[in-house]
Amino acid sequence: MSGRKKIGFILIALLYACSGGSGSEDPELMPEPTPEPVRKEIKMLFGVQDIARATDATFEAGDKIGLYVVNYDGQQAGNLQNTGNHVNNMRFVYNSSWTPDQTIYWKDDETKADFYAYYPYSASANVSGHVFNVKADQASVDNYKASDFLWGKTSGVSPTEQAVNITLNHVFSCAQVKVEPGNGFTQAALDEAAIQVKFNHVRLAASINLATGEVEAVNEEQSVILGKNDGLYRALVVPQNISETDLLVINVNGKDYTLKKGHHFERNKRYTFTVKVNKTSSGINVNIGQWDDDGVDYGGVAE
Numbered sequence: 001m002s003g004r005k006k007i008g009f010i011l012i013a014l015l016y017a018c019s020g021g022s023g024s025e026d027p028e029l030m031p032e033p034t035p036e037p038v039r040k041e042i043k044m045l046f047g048v049q050d051i052a053r054a055t056d057a058t059f060e061a062g063d064k065i066g067l068y069v070v071n072y073d074g075q076q077a078g079n080l081q082n083t084g085n086h087v088n089n090m091r092f093v094y095n096s097s098w099t100p101d102q103t104i105y106w107k108d109d110e111t112k113a114d115f116y117a118y119y120p121y122s123a124s125a126n127v128s129g130h131v132f133n134v135k136a137d138q139a140s141v142d143n144y145k146a147s148d149f150l151w152g153k154t155s156g157v158s159p160t161e162q163a164v165n166i167t168l169n170h171v172f173s174c175a176q177v178k179v180e181p182g183n184g185f186t187q188a189a190l191d192e193a194a195i196q197v198k199f200n201h202v203r204l205a206a207s208i209n210l211a212t213g214e215v216e217a218v219n220e221e222q223s224v225i226l227g228k229n230d231g232l233y234r235a236l237v238v239p240q241n242i243s244e245t246d247l248l249v250i251n252v253n254g255k256d257y258t259l260k261k262g263h264h265f266e267r268n269k270r271y272t273f274t275v276k277v278n279k280t281s282s283g284i285n286v287n288i289g290q291w292d293d294d295g296v297d298y299g300g301v302a303e
Helices: 003-018 141-145 187-192
Strands: 044-048 064-071 087-094 098-100 113-119 130-133 150-157 164-170 173-181 195-208 215-225 227-229 232-237 240-252 255-265 270-278 283-290 300-302
Touching (some): 044 113, 173 187, 173 195, 173 240, 195 232, 255 270
Parallel strands (some): 173 270
Antiparallel strands (some): 087 098, 173 232, 195 215, 240 255, 270 283
């Protein structure tokens, strides 16, 4: 072997030895990989105000809620918008627990957020004026439940691994009528009678602000038929003020008994109308007491 070839072979051998013999780098000389940041999942727990739900207690399997999450800018709360929020109208479905359509995460470990939720979910929700209609005929339980609308907000929540709790409240009024026998009727006769109860001159459409929960009755006046449940006739009514008119009509075996009266329905309140039907005077005696009892007797006589 010539001297030049020997020198070349030695240089190649030295280089191979310095490289570890396999072409890989020395692990001790390699930089540590940057770990991926751990993102916290947003978990939700939706509660219900005890008289708010159609079932008065809990949500049911298959119920769907819409959720918006709005981040803070430092200590300044953001404004809820249709789009551009941290979470936009994410649908959650209930089946013993709440599951979102896709997993959602906090922005980081520090940024607080406001949470807005509403029921029932709508893919076309409008945060500044979401239009929702109660049913004109709430005689069936299904139509009564389909007339229910709930809203809730939890403010200034810091990132957490715990579930964020939101309590939803009723944005409508609950009107319930108890029909009792007056002059010329017995309880047995009423029990056997065909009875229909309805409110007149009520607006069934509502414009709901999903940022505040405020509600406004809109569109034309109609009538709503109440459904019977545990001896009471009930319906969900959009909050509104009704001037004195033929507000309440009770039809017993084809004959109408009319209450001429006005009433102011307020959000998240339940009103009980105890009505005594008088056959002999062709009228009804009425005592009205609010769920939030203010000590006022609203009684009167309707002919």
